[in-house]
Amino acid sequence: MSNKIGTNIGVDKLIEESGPYVSWALQQRKEFMELRLDQEQEIREIYENMSKRISLQVAEGNLNTFDQARLRRIQQEMKTRIDDLNGQLTINFDNYIKRNIQAGSGYSKKITLNLIDRASITRVSKSIVKDTFYRMNIDSAEAMWSRSRYGLKLSDQIWNKNQNYRKSINNILTSGVASGEDCLTVARGIENYVKKGKKSFAKDYPNMMARMPGRIPEDISYEALRLARTEMTSAYGMGTTKAAHLNPATKGIKYILSASHPKYDICDPITMADDYGLGPGGYPLDKAPLYPFHPNCLCIMTTINEDPEELVARLRAWEQNPSSQPDLERWYQENYAA
Ligand SMILES: [Zn+2]
Numbered sequence: 187m188s189n190k191i192g193t194n195i196g197v198d199k200l201i202e203e204s205g206p207y208v209s210w211a212l213q214q215r216k217e218f219m220e221l222r223l224d225q226e227q228e229i230r231e232i233y234e235n236m237s238k239r240i241s242l243q244v245a246e247g248n249l250n251t252f253d254q255a256r257l258r259r260i261q262q263e264m265k266t267r268i269d270d271l272n273g274q275l276t277i278n279f280d281n282y283i284k285r286n287i288q289a290g291s292g293y294s295k296k297i298t299l300n301l302i303d304r305a306s307i308t309r310v311s312k313s314i315v316k317d318t319f320y321r322m323n324i325d326s327a328e329a330m331w332s333r334s335r336y337g338l339k340l341s342d343q344i345w346n347k348n349q350n351y352r353k354s355i356n357n358i359l360t361s362g363v364a365s366g367e368d369c370l371t372v373a374r375g376i377e378n379y380v381k382k383g384k385k386s387f388a389k390d391y392p393n394m395m396a397r398m399p400g401r402i403p404e405d406i407s408y409e410a411l412r413l414a415r416t417e418m419t420s421a422y423g424m425g426t427t428k429a430a431h432l433n434p435a436t437k438g439i440k441y442i443l444s445a446s447h448p449k450y451d452i453c454d455p456i457t458m459a460d461d462y463g464l465g466p467g468g469y470p471l472d473k474a475p476l477y478p479f480h481p482n483c484l485c486i487m488t489t490i491n492e493d494p495e496e497l498v499a500r501l502r503a504w505e506q507n508p509s510s511q512p513d514l515e516r517w518y519q520e521n522y523a524a
Pocket of ligand 1: 484
């Protein structure tokens, strides 16, 4: 339950920072957390279903010994299965990348549309704002797939995770041959491991565990889940940052320390530093450290916004005389001028 308390501490600061936009900020955080849970469940299901298909094929041998010939037949189909796995995960990642970018950019979009409404300006129309955010979301999703991190594109990172999945399943199959188990036992062993993890497998299938030729991870989905969390947080961060440029209220980015932070790490100094007069964790757009700060980082990212009353007055003044508000004129020229 300490995680829950930690989350609330972070959310308190989010409430404080978002001021008049608090309901949108909380809704955005909730959306991000829900996307995370939904995606994790889907990824687990993808691996469980694939493993089920492999175990069903093994189980066809019934009480016959699971021998080298049967192992080879399973292995022959493995390449097609891994291709299938890559395809399914790619679709899953693409879907959630788009939804996380949208979730990240939604806050600035709502603020921008609201300000235009309240100021009743016409130089920037609501439909131009909507179009600009829409195009930004699409460009960001493409950028997520085309960029390299650690020298690898996202598609290669997904491929690597599935090669490790293949190796783990192969280690279990090989251990079944080495311990002379029947096919049904090996099939149940795979399902036990995929659903309950390595500890349960080691307890229920000690003979196979003892003859395991290489390592198997505690949780077969762990690597893919970790990659998903990191990439989706990054997509959310990209959406937040790019949308912040399109929002005239943006004064900077704010990072807030959050849940599951049992020990001091890189997130502490980043969320504590107050180097730009924007408060702890506050950074101008071009100085904000890249988010997330580490895999599984749950720090909250939001934007620092100008007071809406003042900004509405400034937007009206800008519409009358653009040169009276040079910062708003720059915002317009950089983002909305045709
Ligand atoms: Zn963090």
